[in-house]
Every structure is written in C-alpha cells, then in structure tokens.
Amino acid sequence: MINFKKLDSSYEDQALGLLKENNLPSEDFDLSQFHVIGALDDGRLQAIAALEIYGPNALLRSVAVNADKHKNGLGTNLIHEMIKESEKLNLSKLFILTETAEGFFTRLGFEITDREQVPTPVKQSKEFQHLCPASAVCMSLSL
Template sequence: MNICTVIPEMRNDIIKLLQSQQLPVADLPLILTDFFVAKDAGKIVGVIGMERYGTLGLLRSMAVHPGYRNQHIAANLVQELEKRAESTGIQTIYLLTETASGYFTRKGFTILQRDQVPDAVKSSSEFSHVCPVSAMVMAKDLIH
C-alpha cells in the first residue's frame, strides 16, 4: 500500500471511488492539486483532498474502498494531507461530515458551528451548496 500525489490520469478512478461512497463529485476541481490516493497493486483504494483558501484548508473527498477499510489507510491519508498542508502554510483545516465525526474527533478535529467558519471557507461550493446543512462542521489547527 502506498500513498502518492494524484496525476491527471487518476481522475476517473477517483470519481468512481467517490461516487461509490455517495460523495459529491460535481464540484471536484479539474486539476486535483493537494489530493492524495492510496494504491494497492496499481488500484486506487483510497483518496483525500484539500481545497486552499489562503492559510485555511477544506478537507474533502476522503473515501476508502470498503474492502480496504480497517487497514489504517484513512489515517495515512489524513496524516499525509496534514503534513502537506502544514508544510505549505495551511494553519487550520476545516471539514464537513455527515458520517465520520467520531473518526475525525479521534484525529484531533473539534466540532464548530457554521457561523464560526471563516467566510472564505464558507464561500466554497462544499459549504454553500454541495453538502447539506445537516452536515457537521469540524476544524483542526495545525499551528502548535
């Protein structure tokens, strides 16, 4: 199992994985900068991405193929994303989730109210119209 940055040829496989997990793809950036995949024997089995808003990041599109769960793939993807984010000036990462708040709490994220999120992140398509208002908002400061 290896974690690597995304190249354009991976886009269709990433979309298929996200769709299989009922995650939004309509607003997926054309170029998947700050996206990482986990691969097993050349097959994409996990994905995570981040959108940048100045020194703020929005974690999005985290999915692991059901047959590969409970193998620390998600943890490795989150760790890689946080490492890249911090090394490139991101101070806080935000996310929206309907199903994984317990997981992200264990990874150091805290629950916020939507009005606590900076306007730059709130203006993202994820916040403004892709994710339902019932989705939980969470954040993690990377500056220690």
Template sequence: MKIRAARSDDLDAIKALLAESGLPNSDVTGDLLFDFAVAEDADGSVVGSVGLERFGTNALLRSLAVAQPARNDGLGGRMLAHAEDRAHASGILELWLLTTTALEFFQRKGYVDVGRSSAPVEIHATRQFAQLCPATAVCMRKTLSP
C-alpha cells in the same frame, strides 16, 4: 498501500471512489487534483483519496474516502495524516471539513465540532459548503501546530 500525489489520469477513479462512498464529486476537477493524494493497491488501482482546497492559511479537507475492500486497515488515518502533513508543510494553520458520517473518526484525530458560521468566508464560499453538503453536515476544525 502506496500514497502518492494524484495525477490527472486519476480523476475518473477518484470520482468513482467518492460516488461509491456517498461523497460529493461533481466539483472535483483536474485543477483541484493539485492538492489531492491517492492510495493505490499492489495492482495500481486507486483505493483511497483525500484532498485540500487552500485559502491562505486555511484549507478545506475534503474527499477522504477509502474503497470498501481496503477499509478497517488504518488507510483512512494514513491518508488523513498525509494531507495534514502536506497542509502543515505549506503553511496551512487550520483545516476545516464537513462530515455526515465520520464525526467520531475525525474527533479521534483531533478535530473539534464547530458551528458552520465560524468557518472563514472563503471556506463558506466553496461548493462543498454552499451547495453540495447538506445543512445537517457537521462542521469541524483542526488547528495545526505552527
């Protein structure tokens, strides 16, 4: 699998992957793709996605999804590491996320469960926090080494 920066022509494939994975996609637009990465298989099909929404030294990690046939091979972890490396290289100090299904995965990757109210106001104002993710979603944070 090859991980690369998302392009505008990946938008439909990313949205389809997110829908297949039960993740919100209505707010994923071409403008947001600047900080997205995709994984493609040998045929060039998009089989993974991950994105960042940046706010100063904080970012919302979002849209981490792997297509069913590509699961259980470590691709999710590689996609996450790619996003974290990109965030770190650009000066992001904290990553935030909401999850309803992947709590243990993110805990194994160093994320900690925190109250939603502890997230920065800019993160709270995203559509992910304010509208799209249910109130039952767990809020998590990871501090990146400076």
C-alpha cells in the same frame, strides 16, 4: 504495499469512482484545482483525500476509501498524510463537513466548529454552499 502520492488527472476516473462508491459529492471534484493525495496499492487507487485551499486555511474534502480497505487503518493513515502535506503547504487550519464520520475525525484531533467561525472564503465554497447539507457537522483542526 500502500504508497501515498499527489494525484494528477490520469487518476480522475478512479477518483470519481471512489467518491461515487462512498456516496460523496463529485460534481465539482477537479484534480487540477484541488490538492489530492491518493493511496495506491500496486497502481490501483484505494483511497483519496483532497484539499481545497483558501489562503492559510483549507477544506479537507472528498475523503474516500475503497470498501475492501475499510477498518484496516488506511483512512487514518491517509488523514495523517494529509495533515503532513498541509503543514508542508504552510496551512494553519483544516475544516471538514461530515455527515457520517464525526467520530473518526474526532479521534484524529478534529473538533466540532460553529459554522460562523469558519473563514468566509471557506464558507463560500461549493461544498459549504450547495453540496453538503446544513445537517453536516462542521469540524476543524488547527495545525
């Protein structure tokens, strides 16, 4: 049975493994700096998503699902969990950069967003500046 919980540093190795398995940036991933939710099945991390918070906005990043769990709704449930968590944190807007999951995030209510409309603090994140290529699609979701 899958349980969602905020992760602490004891999950660092498993989280980094999921990011690498999904070919996602991990150089600046830091469980102590980001708000990270994990999907656990019998103590094993099956999926993660992180919020990099900038005032009322956040960059949703590091969304990764174990390959064995693809296509079974876990990613959708994880994003719904992150949206609930974002509302609890009183965030007003989520931003994401994606190269491969535009359709997935569109189905969840995210809309393509011009990078010029992204608040400056979010645009100054390492993800926007260095880790994601300019070809990545920028999307946002108002909460």
